[in-house]
Amino acid sequence: MRFYPAAATDVNFPTIRITGGHHTESEIERILKFIHIDSPSIAGWLIVEGILKNGDRREGVTIVNPHGNLNNAFTSAVGADHNSDQPDSTAEDLLRNPGRGAGGRIVYYPWEWHQIGGGRPGAARDEILLHELVHAYMQQRGLSSIRNLHRLRYARRLRRFDLVDDFFAVMITNVYSSECGRQVRRDHHGFQSLNRNAMSIISDPRFAPLFNALAKGDPDLVKELRKIDTAFNPWHPRMDLIDATSVFDDA
Numbered sequence: 001m002r003f004y005p006a007a008a009t010d011v012n013f014p015t016i017r018i019t020g021g022h023h024t025e026s027e028i029e030r031i032l033k034f035i036h037i038d039s040p041s042i043a044g045w046l047i048v049e050g051i052l053k054n055g056d057r058r059e060g061v062t063i064v065n066p067h068g069n070l071n072n073a074f075t076s077a078v079g080a081d082h083n084s085d086q087p088d089s090t091a092e093d094l095l096r097n098p099g100r101g102a103g104g105r106i107v108y109y110p111w112e113w114h115q116i117g118g119g120r121p122g123a124a125r126d127e128i129l130l131h132e133l134v135h136a137y138m139q140q141r142g143l144s145s146i147r148n149l150h151r152l153r154y155a156r157r158l159r160r161f162d163l164v165d166d167f168f169a170v171m172i173t174n175v176y177s178s179e180c181g182r183q184v185r186r187d188h189h190g191f192q193s194l195n196r197n198a199m200s201i202i203s204d205p206r207f208a209p210l211f212n213a214l215a216k217g218d219p220d221l222v223k224e225l226r227k228i229d230t231a232f233n234p235w236h237p238r239m240d241l242i243d244a245t246s247v248f249d250d251a
């Protein structure tokens with residue numbers, strides 16, 4: 001087992017724990033450091049820093065080696081008391097009444113994913129790990145919502161994010177990818193390229209409940225996301241990229 005950052009071995013400090021054998025642990029540590037420090041991304045820094053600074057051992061995050069391909073990665077809440085990682089959400093108010101928060105357990109195998117900078121949009125090993133870290137970040141704050149978007153009330157393009165949680169994980173990772181000069185991911189089905197600009201996403205009425213929920217549930221994070229100037233950032237869309245015809249409605 002090792003810790004990220006390595007120096008933070010105080011058990012009362014919710015440093016990220018990495019387990020599962022030296023070779024894989026050191027690779028995960030390298031990727032965490034890339035997301036947090038070495039990449040040009042502020043979004044990546046915000047999520048890792050947010051996890052490290054959450055201030056409660058109960059909310060600590062552990063990354064576990066499955067010792068083989070998963071064709072996926074998973075994050076589950078640890079120590080959640082009666083779903084205390086979940087908000088009391090409604091169909092319209094998606095992150096209503098944040099829960100108490102919980103720790104997180106991420107099962108992730110770096111070797112099955114493309115090297116940093118490679119692969120389909122969102123499918124490099126740093127992007128896959130950051131996606132899971134966003135889930136852990138939300139669980140820590142009692143904002144993780146597994147509300148199913150596969151409902152007829154939701155537009156098809158929203159249903160393709162599967163869960164409320166995955167909309168945030170994909171969109172925040174997209175800001176990171178953009179800051180790293182990479183393509184952004186369309187939704188949570190596969191790793192297709194998003195052929196819409198940030199203004200089109202933030203002005204889409206079908207996505208508004210998601211953005212409104214995060215602004216209310218984690219205003220500090222949204223305040224920082226709004227400062228990030230990059231090609232794709234729905235929290236700070238570049239005005240010169242407005243393309244009104246890209247707003248569509250397939251409901």
Ligand SMILES: [Zn+2]
Nearest residue numbers: 131135166169
């Ligand atoms: Zn996910």
